[in-house]
Amino acid sequence: MMRLDKYLAHCKLATRSEAKKLIRSEKVSVNGTIIRNADFQIDENKDHVMLVDQLVSYSAHTYIMLNKPQGVITATKSEHKKTIFDCLDFNSKGLFPVGRLDKDTEGLLLITDDGDLTHQLLSPKHHVDKTYYVEIEKPLNEKHVKMIREGIWINDEEKCMPAEVQVINDFSLYLTIQEGKYHQVKRMMHACDSEVTFLKRIKMGPLVLDEKLKVGEYRLLSESEIKMLLALKK
Numbered sequence: 001m002m003r004l005d006k007y008l009a010h011c012k013l014a015t016r017s018e019a020k021k022l023i024r025s026e027k028v029s030v031n032g033t034i035i036r037n038a039d040f041q042i043d044e045n046k047d048h049v050m051l052v053d054q055l056v057s058y059s060a061h062t063y064i065m066l067n068k069p070q071g072v073i074t075a076t077k078s079e080h081k082k083t084i085f086d087c088l089d090f091n092s093k094g095l096f097p098v099g100r101l102d103k104d105t106e107g108l109l110l111i112t113d114d115g116d117l118t119h120q121l122l123s124p125k126h127h128v129d130k131t132y133y134v135e136i137e138k139p140l141n142e143k144h145v146k147m148i149r150e151g152i153w154i155n156d157e158e159k160c161m162p163a164e165v166q167v168i169n170d171f172s173l174y175l176t177i178q179e180g181k182y183h184q185v186k187r188m189m190h191a192c193d194s195e196v197t198f199l200k201r202i203k204m205g206p207l208v209l210d211e212k213l214k215v216g217e218y219r220l221l222s223e224s225e226i227k228m229l230l231a232l233k234k
């Protein structure tokens with residue numbers, strides 16, 4: 001917990017006295033409500049602090065963890081379909097998703113305005129692990145698991161890199177892949193004579209989906225999560 005004026009100063013948005021003035025002039029809101037007291041306590045890891053229509057965060061860039069719901073597309077704009085940006089309740093100008101999740105996939109999606117980091121996380125050269133919880137129609141056998149671990153062919157020309165599988169039971173598993181081929185997990189399961197019935201991303205590099213986030217909810221990354229991600233840039 002932290003005082004609101006201290007938080008604005010901590011985010012290098014204003015000095016402490018400027019922050020007090022901004023608050024007094026009703027320019028600062030917390031979770032959608034204008035706050036007039038500088039000593040208002042906020043949870044810096046959870047609350048959405050906005051200066052007019054800009055989200056205030058500790059770093060020069062904004063980093064948001066969304067627990068993407070099914071039925072929402074990972075696109076910047078769509079006239080007719082619901083996009084991930086419809087899940088956010090602030091001005092999302094300049095923000096973009098780091099990679100894509102299918103419309104029917106749930107789970108961890110990072111949204112940011114940090115282009116360098118996005119490049120780092122998505123570049124096949126950097127082999128960032130992505131872990132999925134997968135439910136399937138038909139159980140995998142030992143041969144399938146071996147193929148996945150050694151690098152499975154998903155069609156005549158495309159072979160996946162070796163991936164980690166942790167079988168939970170006949171109909172669910174954890175799968176960790178380093179690439180991001182189109183519909184990769186679904187095609188990997190298809191190559192094992194099964195089909196995905198539910199897919200949820202739970203990890204991406206050092207980021208773990210916050211269990212407290214309900215489907216459709218989001219939060220800013222904490223300072224320590226941002227540090228872990230920025231360490232990837234070096």
Ligand code: URA
Pocket residue numbers: 100101102103105182183184185186187199
């Ligand atoms: N693999 C898929 O098939 N779909 C996703 O959304 C992510 C990985």
